[in-house]
Amino acid sequence: MYLSPSNYKNVLRVVGLIFICIGLVMGYSAIEAMLNPNVSVVLNGVSRNDTEAKLFGLFIPCIITVVGFWLCLSKGQSLTNLHKVRESFWSIFHGK
Numbered sequence: 520m521y522l523s524p525s526n527y528k529n530v531l532r533v534v535g536l537i538f539i540c541i542g543l544v545m546g547y548s549a550i551e552a553m554l555n556p557n558v559s560v561v562l563n564g565v566s567r568n569d570t571e572a573k574l575f576g577l578f579i580p581c582i583i584t585v586v587g588f589w590l591c592l593s594k595g596q597s598l599t600n601l602h603k604v605r606e607s608f609w610s611i612f613h614g615k
Contacts (some may be wrong), residue, residue: 527602536588542584549577 552558552573560576563599 527599531590531593535587538583538587538590540587542580542582542587546577546580546584549573549580552576 552560553570553576556568558573559566560574562569562572586590
């Protein structure tokens with residue numbers, strides 16, 4: 520499916536907003552877990568309640584939120600260049 524650069528930019532911004540919302544919801548629960556000393560986090564089948572395990576649970580929501588902000592704040596020209604690179608990469612497999 521081919522999208523025009525303006526539509527591609529809008530789709531990526533919507534995806535960015537979705538990433539931000541998911542990251543904030545996951546981050547809120549991770550911050551609640553960090554602030555409560557009685558909460559235990561399960562990592563690799565081991566129930567732990569130390570700060571390092573709780574901080575690891577906060578790491579992924581932070582990354583998701585940063586990616587969402589990057590998608591929302593990126594400029595149209597950089598997204599157009601990204602679209603061209605993506606099209607040239609997939610043309611190898613589709614024989615265009």
